[in-house]
Amino acid sequence: MASTATLRKPASGFRISRKMLPYVLSLPALLVCIGILIPFFTAVIYSFQRYRLSQPWARQFNWGENYLNFVTDPAFWNTLKVSLLYAGITVTLELLLGLGIALLLQRRSTINNFISIMLLLPLMIAPALAALMWKLMTNPSFGILSYLASLIGLHDFRWASSPDTALLTVVLVDIWVYTPFIMILLLAGLRSLPTQPFEAAALDGVPRSFVFFRITLPMLTPYILTATLFRLLDSIQQFDIIYAMTQGGPGNTLTVFQVEAYLNFFQSTNVGRSAALLIILWAITYTLSNVFIKNWLRLRERARGEA
Amino acid sequence: METMSPVERVLRAVALTLVVVFFMFPIFWIFLMSFQTNETILAIPPSIVFSPTLSNYAALITGKLQTAAGTLDIAFMRNLGNSIFLSVASVAVALVLGVPAAYAFARHKFKGSEDIAFTLLSFRFAPPLLVLLPLTQYFQWLGLSNTYFGLIWVYQLICLPLILWIVRGYFEDISADVEYAYRIAGHSWFATFRKIALPLAGPGIAAAGLLAFIFAWNNFVFALVLASADKQPVTVGALAFVTSSGIQYGQIASAIVLSVTPTLALALYAQRYLVEGLSLGAVKG
Numbered sequence: 001m002a003s004t005a006t007l008r009k010p011a012s013g014f015r016i017s018r019k020m021l022p023y024v025l026s027l028p029a030l031l032v033c034i035g036i037l038i039p040f041f042t043a044v045i046y047s048f049q050r051y052r053l054s055q056p057w058a059r060q061f062n063w064g065e066n067y068l069n070f071v072t073d074p075a076f077w078n079t080l081k082v083s084l085l086y087a088g089i090t091v092t093l094e095l096l097l098g099l100g101i102a103l104l105l106q107r108r109s110t111i112n113n114f115i116s117i118m119l120l121l122p123l124m125i126a127p128a129l130a131a132l133m134w135k136l137m138t139n140p141s142f143g144i145l146s147y148l149a150s151l152i153g154l155h156d157f158r159w160a161s162s163p164d165t166a167l168l169t170v171v172l173v174d175i176w177v178y179t180p181f182i183m184i185l186l187l188a189g190l191r192s193l194p195t196q197p198f199e200a201a202a203l204d205g206v207p208r209s210f211v212f213f214r215i216t217l218p219m220l221t222p223y224i225l226t227a228t229l230f231r232l233l234d235s236i237q238q239f240d241i242i243y244a245m246t247q248g249g250p251g252n253t254l255t256v257f258q259v260e261a262y263l264n265f266f267q268s269t270n271v272g273r274s275a276a277l278l279i280i281l282w283a284i285t286y287t288l289s290n291v292f293i294k295n296w297l298r299l300r301e302r303a304r305g306e307a
Numbered sequence: 308m309e310t311m312s313p314v315e316r317v318l319r320a321v322a323l324t325l326v327v328v329f330f331m332f333p334i335f336w337i338f339l340m341s342f343q344t345n346e347t348i349l350a351i352p353p354s355i356v357f358s359p360t361l362s363n364y365a366a367l368i369t370g371k372l373q374t375a376a377g378t379l380d381i382a383f384m385r386n387l388g389n390s391i392f393l394s395v396a397s398v399a400v401a402l403v404l405g406v407p408a409a410y411a412f413a414r415h416k417f418k419g420s421e422d423i424a425f426t427l428l429s430f431r432f433a434p435p436l437l438v439l440l441p442l443t444q445y446f447q448w449l450g451l452s453n454t455y456f457g458l459i460w461v462y463q464l465i466c467l468p469l470i471l472w473i474v475r476g477y478f479e480d481i482s483a484d485v486e487y488a489y490r491i492a493g494h495s496w497f498a499t500f501r502k503i504a505l506p507l508a509g510p511g512i513a514a515a516g517l518l519a520f521i522f523a524w525n526n527f528v529f530a531l532v533l534a535s536a537d538k539q540p541v542t543v544g545a546l547a548f549v550t551s552s553g554i555q556y557g558q559i560a561s562a563i564v565l566s567v568t569p570t571l572a573l574a575l576y577a578q579r580y581l582v583e584g585l586s587l588g589a590v591k592g
Binding site: 019021022023025026028029030032033035036038039040042043046100101104105115117118119120121122123124125126127128129130132133134135136137139141142144147176179180181184185188226227230233237239240243244257258261262265271274275278279281282285286288289292293 | 319322323326327329330331333334336337340348349351352353403404405407408410411412414415417420423425426427428429430432433434435436437438439440441442444445460461463464467471496521524525526527528531532541542543545546549556559560563566567570571573574575578581582585586
C-alpha cells in the first residue's frame, strides 16, 4: 500500500485525484445500500410506536411499551423459546452430522469426491422449495415418508400438521438443506490440515481416538467455529422453510421471530409489535455476528497467508 | 493413512450409503413424481415402476391445468421468466457496482474502508424482514411496489456483499507489482484496472457472479413481501401453487423440478468455487 502512495505518475486518462479514487469507485455500491439503511431506522422508530395498519389514526409514540409488553406476553416467550430451540437443535445436529460425513469423505478418491459434490445439491435448492418437496413427501394421503412411517407401525403420523411433530419435521428439512454446508466447510478444513502430525502419530502407534480429540479436533476448531456461527446466524432467523412448510402453525407451534413478525405485520397489522420483535432478533444476530466477524477475520487472514 | 480393518471398511460403506440415500432420495423421488399422474402417485404401496408421462410438464408449459373443478390458468412459466430476469439483472447490477468497489477495498486502504466493507457484510447477517417491512411502505410511496426495479434494488442486499467480499479476495491475491509495472509504463489507472486487474481476477468474478445468481434465484422472502403474482419468481410462485386446491400432485412436483434445475446445474458447474463463496472467502476450498 505504501508503494501505491509513492507512485505519482498517472500519465494519462482520467484525472481523478488518487485520494478520491477509492471513494469514487465504492460510492455507487454505497448509495444503493444507504437506501437500505433508511428502512432500518424506520423500523427502529416503528418499534417505539403504537402503530396498527388497521387504526392509522391512533398512531403515536408509546416509547418502550412494545418491549415492556413482551415481558408478560406468553406469545413472545413462545417465540423466543421456539427460535432458540430451532437454532440449537438444527445447528447441533448439523454440526455432528456434517463433521461425521466430512470425516468419512476425508480421503481423496474418485468416489469420495463424487459423493461430496452430490451432497452439495440439497444446499443449492431454495429452502422454500425444499420445504415443498418434503411437504409432498410427508403428505398423509400419498407421501412416501408417511407410508414408510406406517410400515414401522406409526400409523397416521402427521409430520408438520401435528403440533407434536411439526418442529421435528422442519428441523429435518433444515438438516437436509444445511448439513452439506457444514460438511463442505469442514471437509475443506480437514483436507487443508498439515499431514506431519498425523504421520508422526501413526508412526508412534498413537490410538486413533487420541489423534482425533487431541490433533484433528483442535486443528479443525477455526473451521468448526466459522461453520457454526454462520449457521447459527441463519438458523435463528429461519423463515423460508418454516413459512413454506406450515406458516408458523399448527397454532403457534412454530412462530419463530421472523415468522411471528411477518404474521403480526400482515395478519394482525400490528406494525409496532412486529418491528419490536425484529429489533430484538437484530440485537441477537448483531451480537453473534460481532463475535463471528472477529473470529472470521483472523481465519481469513490465515487462509490468505496459506494460499 | 493407516490401513482399515475389513469390519471398518464395511461400516464406513454402510454409513456413506445411508448418507447418500438421505440426501439424494428427496430429489430422486420428486423427480419421479413429476412424471406421474395422480393415479400412480396415490397408489399404495408407492412404486417406482410406472409408465412415465410428460403431461405435467405440458400442462405447466401451456399454463392450462386440468383440475376436478375445470381448467385453471396458472402462469408458472411467467414465474420462471421472472426468476431468470430478476436473478440475471440483479447479478449484472451487483457486478457493475461491486467489482469497482471490491477493487477499491483491495488496493486502497482508505479512511473508513474497513467500516464500509463491514457495513456491507452486516447486511448478509441482518434479519431481512427488518428492512423489508418498512420498505413496503416506502415502495408504495415511491411507486416502486411490485416493480422489477424495486425488486432488483432489494436483491442487491444479497448479491452485493457476496460479490464484494469474494472479488475483493481475488484482487488481493493479485500481486500489486504487476499493476505498478503497467502504470509506470504510462497507463492510466483505468487502463490498468481494465487490462490487468480485471482479466487476472476474471475467474473469481465469474464464480462470484454464479454464486450470486444462485442466491438470488433461491431467495424467497423479498418477493413474498414486495411482489404480486405477476412479478413473483418460482420460489414464491410454487408456494401459491401448492395451496391452490385441486392441483395435481405431479404438476407440483414438475414445477419444483423446473425451479431447481437451473441452480443445481450451475452448482455442479461451479462446485470448485462453492466453498469459498459460501464462506465469503473465509475458508479456501
